[in-house]
Amino acid sequence: MAGATLSALDVSLDEHALTTILHHLRPKIIFVDSKLVHLVSKVIDNKNNKHIQENHHGHKPLLVAIHDVSPDHRTQCDLGVPDYEQTLATGESDFQAVSPADECDPISVNFTSGSTGMPKAVAYSHRAAYLNSLGLILRYNMGKSPVFLWTLDMFRCNGWCFTWAMAALGGINVCIRNMSAKIIFDSIQLHKVTHLCGKPTILNLIAESPPVDQKPLPSVVDVIIAGAFPMTPVLKRVQELGFNIVHGYGMTEALGPALIRPWRSWQHHHHDDDEDDHEDHNLKYREGLHNITLEAADVKDPTTMLSVPSDGKAIGEVMLRGNTLMAGYLGNLEATRKAFSGGWFRTGDVGVRHTDGCIEMKDRARDAIVLGKEVISTLDIEAVLLSHPKVAEAAVVARDDIVAGQVPCAFVKLKEGRCSNAEEIVEYCTERLQKAAMVPKMVRFEDLPMTSTGKVQKSAERESQCNWEALSIERALLHKKQNIRLICSQTI
Incomplete structure (x- = not known):
């Protein structure tokens, strides 16, 4: 209402990332949590950052501190910058x-995750935000006086536009600094929460929480969740606890x-047979139809x-x-012209359309594994890996293969205090994946490179495969001497 354009930033940005983004934005005012004032001040005051020190109007941006008024986080010290209420x-x-x-x-500028490259600054119009907010209200049947628990970061697409939808309905926003199953259940019971949303891992958090x-x-x-879906047992457990799951x-x-x-109740489609259960999961995994305020969605030949x-x-x-x-x-x-070439926004994701009209997204185009004419989704493999009780994070990338063309390779981070090996992970996947070609041919245990928004940087994982492949050949020569002749003959 001040006539300004908003840009909500990730609180986990480091100095380098923050410098890059502020250089792009050239802001007039920066509202910052009191705990992060020193970081932002350091970036602004850095003499090498002249592009930030003077915005488009030739002035140094005004820094305004927002204090958490809760007893556990109240800030006592003088930060040397204006206070929000005082301002x-x-x-x-x-x-x-x-x-x-x-x-x-423009109403806002949001940054992509950077999981496939450098983050891009995405501008939203007032019209788009307005229509999308109305679409959310209709699609999610938000009704009167909803109570929204913010398990989703507001810097992600302005909270998927729920920030504006909640304002339009006069609803209640419940904000939390940290997220755990206990905080989620306590908040729901205390504030009578009606909606929450976020990454699919939130379902694992709820399902695996202690009684x-x-x-x-x-x-x-x-x-409401968006991304690769957990396996059916996790979905069932979450629904049994009283949650209704909607996939976007x-x-x-x-x-x-x-x-x-939206997910339909498993009570009406419960199967004891594992095969039927798997088919039921596949049916629900389809992303469905486009939002009511979006004109069209389609799966097209890009050429x-x-x-x-x-x-x-x-x-x-x-x-x-x-x-x-x-x-x-x-x-x-x-980049804008390229994204909208042909009169459609090209998502860069590959998918299929089913006979019922529903679209099923398979993978990012650059992440998908190609086996002849078949495309294997790394998201499907990752969903199985993440369902393993010992796995905390997982990413699957394609590696070139002389025989198959490409094969899946898995990067896995185990939960704290848990131990596993490649054989155990491969066996687990073999029992749960539809096709043998989907089973990872290599498994590597390590911390996964993440973007500031918490997504795995698969580009970094792909780059690390050169060393990984050399290491794998070395291990084959050392531990499988019977294969030396085969390896040498293939190389020749």
């Missing part, structure tokens, strides 16, 4: 809210989830721009079109 008090009492001159003017933390829910809580597919450029499919057959097999690129997409990449006209 508000200097304003004019009769100030009139500034409306946008054009509904297509002492699992408080009875006052009513059914809608959980989207990205920063689409203002959050653009394709949405001919023709729709692929709706047979659940033909692979194409998932494309979106409508008013609830980004206005473009800030300061990058070439």
Whole structure:
């Protein structure tokens, strides 16, 4: 309402990342949590950052500290910067809210995760945010006076636009500094939470929580998640605890989830047979249809721009079109034109369309594993890996193979205090994956490189494979002497 453009930033940004983003934004005012004032001040005061010290209006950005008023986090020290409440008090009492001159003017700038490269600055228009917020209210049946528990970071697409949807409904926002199963259940019971959303790992957190933390829910809580889905046992357990699960597919450029499919109760489709259970999971894994305020979603041949057959097999690129997409990449006209070439937004994800019209996203185009004419989703493999009781994080990438073309390789981080080996992980995957070709051919245990938004940087994992492959050959020569002749003959 001040006529400014908002950009919510990740609180876990380091000095280098923050410098890069502030250089791009050239902000006039920076509101910052009192715990991070020193970091932001250091970046702004750095003499090498002249591009930040003077914004577009030639002034140094104003730094304003926001203090947590809760007893556990109240800040006592003088930070040497204006306080948020003090800054508000200097304003004019009769100030009139500034409306946008054009509904297509920017309302916010959000940064992509950077999981496939450098983060891009994505500009949202007032129109897109307005329509997408209405779409959320309708799609998630938010009703009157919803209570939203913020297990999703607000810097992710402005909280998937739930920030504005909640304001429109006059709902209650419950904000938490840290997330655990106990905090989630306690917050739901205390505040009568109706909605929460976030990454799929939140379902694992809820399902694996100790019984002492699992408080009875006052009513059914809608959980909206986006990303690779956990296995069916996790989904069932979460629903048994009183949660209704809704799966979405989207990205920063689409203002959050653009394709949405609600889960139907397992009570009506319960199967004791493992095969039926697996088929039931596959049916629910489809992302479904596009948001009601998005014009269209399709799976197309990226070259001919023709729709692929709706047979659940033909692979194409998932494309979106409508008013609830980004206005473009800030300061990058070439990338914007490329993203919208052909009149559709090209997501860079490959998928299929089923006979019922629902779209199933298979993988990022650059991450998918190609075996002849078949595309294997690394997300499906990762979902199985993450269901292993000892695995905390997992990422799967493709490695070139002389015989198969490409094979899946897994990077795994174990939970604290847990031990495992490659044989155990491979056996676990063999029992649960549909096809033998999906089973990882190599498993490496290590800390995974993450972006500031908590996504695995698969580009870094792919780059590390050169050393990994050499190491694997060395181990083969040392520990499997009977294969030396075979390896040498293949090399020759």
